[in-house]
Amino acid sequence: MDLGRTDGVVWRNRALMLFDRVSVPVAVCDVHGRVLLANPAMAAECGTTPGRLRGQDVLELFRPQEAGQVERIAEALRLRHRSRYQVSVRWQVSGGAERYGELTADPVSDNVDATPALLVMLRTHGECAPPAPEPARVTPVEGRVLALLAGGATTAGAARELGLSKDGVTYHLRRLSARWNTATRTELIARAYALGVLSPGVWPPEARTAEQG
CATH class of the missing domain: 3.30.450.20 (PAS domain)
Structure with missing residues (x-):
């Protein structure tokens, strides 16, 4: 052996x-x-x-x-x-x-x-920290409507600023509320911040997303 x-x-x-x-x-x-x-x-x-x-x-x-x-x-x-x-x-x-x-x-x-x-x-x-989620995608007009309302504008004030009718602003708000399942404008603005559509810590409020594809 x-x-x-x-x-x-x-x-x-x-x-x-x-x-x-x-x-x-x-x-x-x-x-x-x-x-x-x-x-x-x-x-x-x-x-x-x-x-x-x-x-x-x-x-x-x-x-x-x-x-x-x-x-x-x-x-x-x-x-x-x-x-x-x-x-x-x-x-x-x-x-x-x-x-x-x-x-x-x-x-x-x-x-x-x-x-x-x-x-x-x-x-x-x-x-590694998880990557930050990409902001929800909205059109430029939807982003401007949200930013104006977050800054305290009324429907009529937003309409004047954007050159739209009041019904036009209301149309965009209804579409956003249905998309994000929100019941009030306060909730809609809060959801816009949570989804990254509105830039945090910026005044007056600004939308940060690009045009929807």
């Missing part, structure tokens, strides 16, 4: 067990960034299982924020430099939230002449 080989298998199994139990997201990739092995913590960040990460490009799973970082790392690996490399990344987790953090890649191999694999660790810095 080859005791050295047996010991090697035992230690390999122990290393894999430790790899799986580490709470830090870790993966082993080839020199081109394709995942060879990933632990459950890394797979959880991608909303999948370790087996399904195999063969995927780590820089497609975790999007680099600076292209220059990746180019410098590729050049260093081509020259067989053995430094530790860091890449700022963003990625999406299950549920649609987006996080940002840092990938750290350490080249590892049995000897200095062998093509290295990359031991990749992920550090989470935080969660």
Whole structure:
């Protein structure tokens, strides 16, 4: 019996067990960034299982924020430099939230002449704020009507300002009330602010949306 080989298998199994139990997201990739092995913590960040990460490009799973970082790392690996490399990344987790953090890649191999694999660790810095919702779309006339009413104008005053009849202003108000399911003008103006149609903190009130498509 080859005791050295047996010991090697035992230690390999122990290393894999430790790899799986580490709470830090870790993966082993080839020199081109394709995942060879990933632990459950890394797979959880991608909303999948370790087996399904195999063969995927780590820089497609975790999007680099600076292209220059990746180019410098590729050049260093081509020259067989053995430094530790860091890449700022963003990625999406299950549920649609987006996080940002840092990938750290350490080249590892049995000897200095062998093509290295990359031991990749992920550090989470935080969660990105969700993008601000786009303002509800209204026509320029609807935006002006809302801004004038928010500033205290009456139907007649808004009509004079816009060169419309009172019935014309009332027509636009009815359309907006039906679209947003509001019962009073106060509620209509409040909804316009909530939907981003009227700019907050601006006086006199201003509409901030473009023409409806």
